[in-house]
Amino acid sequence: MPPPESLPPAQPAFILRGHSAQIHALHFTQNNARLLTGDAEGWLISWNLAFKRPVATWKAHDNAILGLGSWGADKVITHGRDHKLIVWKLPYAAEEQMDNVLPVNATDLVKQPWILHVLPVNTLNFCSFAMCLDGMPPPQGVGKTIQDTNITQSILLAVPSAVDSGGIDIYQLPSESHAAVITADRNTTTGMVMALSILAETSQIQVAAGYESGHTMVFVQNDPSAAFQRLYCAQTHSQPILSLSISPSNDHYFTSAADAIIAKHPFPSAQSIWKTDLKPLKVIQTKHSGQQGLQARSDGRLFATAGWDARIRVYAAKSMKEVAVLKWHKAGCYATAFATVEQHAPLTGLQTPDELEDDHTATIVDTNLDQSLPSTTVQERRDNKAQTTHWLAAGSKDGKVSLWDIY
Structure with missing residues (x-):
């Protein structure tokens, strides 16, 4: 095996081009x-x-998109700076009726998915919504439209308060009710x-x-x-604070800010695990200010940040050591997203995730599944590879999205 310093720098597996404005939000669904x-x-x-091609394109908001999410298998959530949070219905079957002309070439696209919900929300903070499945079972008969009748579980949405700049509003869907408020x-x-981030x-x-002052707080309603x-x-x-992400284990979370600090914090419900006072678990000085879009990977091993210096940085979640710096974009980066993969495909690259703690060099992992699935069609193999790869997506001010297949 060649020494890490002799390995070539990682390169993106694909570049998605089509936006004419800076990328603000990414989400795998x-x-x-x-x-x-x-x-x-x-x-x-x-x-x-599977094909790296657009299947649906539409003008979701009249201003910048701050955040994206998904609800079940066929609903997309968008949060825009036009003070709207919208839930769209977009199953596979509806894609055939959608426009797929890219924004760089679009003139007057009017087709949109079916709108299920529209919530008026505060977006003056540039803070994206947070969501989670509602911990309570859905009440009988809930559903404002016919399209809601197949919903099996409601969700909770946390957004900055419209009347209190330091407060938080919590809504429940599909009822569209104002479920709770957290005062400043x-x-x-x-x-x-x-x-924001929310768990139920x-x-x-x-x-x-996370707040403008650099504070972070955790609140609980029992x-x-x-x-x-x-x-x-x-x-x-x-x-x-620019971004916040809870670990998949739900026992700690990370924050990044306009300064060069990244911090790991305990989640209070798991304080018995830490057996210590509630104080920051680890604080590192990265010497790289302006890291945002922090996202933890679904296996809890890694997290990534998008840097104003156009670098995507990948960190080992346990040690918080920087394990990769991904250089491709020429303009500042604002968003990252990890694909959620329940089980890893067999690793055939030069490293395994267990070696991340001591190795600072990223290598591309070969996840070609063609030989392991000889009886499937080409389409099925492409779909399988796309859905079992731990993609890391990064969005930049240049309007491009890079897809990376590392670790």
Whole structure:
């Protein structure tokens, strides 16, 4: 095996071109068969990852798209700076009726998916929504439209409050009800909410928030009739927090900010695991300011950030060591997304994830499944490869999206 320093730098597996404005949001959906990309002009593209081609393109918002999500197998959630959060119905069958002309070539595309819900929300903070499945079973008869009748579980959405810059509103869908509110902490000057994440288990709801002041806090509601209580507060950043991501294990979370700090924090519900006071678990000085779009991978081994210096940085979640710097974009990067893969395909590259702690060089992993699936069709092999690859997507100010297949 050649020494790490002799290995060539990692290169993106694919480049998706089509947006004419900077990329603000990315999200894998349909079991990684599709990648959603949203830009600063409100355009949304759904890409077929097996063929790297657009299957649906539409103007989702009149202003920049701040965040993307999915609900079940056929619903897409978009959050725009036009103060709207919209749930669209986009099953596979509907793609045939959609336009697939890219925004760089679009003139007047009017086709849109069916709209299921529209919520008026505050977007002055540049803070994207957070969502999770509702821990409570759905009530009988819930559903405002015929399209809602096949919904099996409701969701909770957390967004910055429309009347309190440091507060948080929580909505429930499909009922569109205002489920709860978290008021700004009057004893701590935090400024605006800048990043959010939410978890729900039975009747307990937990919300992690990052603020303009560099503070991060965690709130919990143990009963729907009770007020939220603050369980954790830390100020590890000197600049506004730009992104926040909870580990898949749900026992810690990461924050990044306009400064060069990345911090790991305990999630209060798991404090028995840490057996310590609630304080930051690890704080690192990366010497690279302006890292945002922080996302943890579904296996909990890695997280990635998008840098204003046009670099995508990959870190080992346990040690928080930088294990890769991905260089391709020429303009600043704002968003990252990891594909969710339940089980790894066999690794045939030069490294395995167990070696990440000590190796700072990224290598492309060969996940070609053609030989392992001889009885399948070409289409099935392409779909299988697209859906079982741990893609890392990165979006840039240049309007391009790079797809990386590393580790």
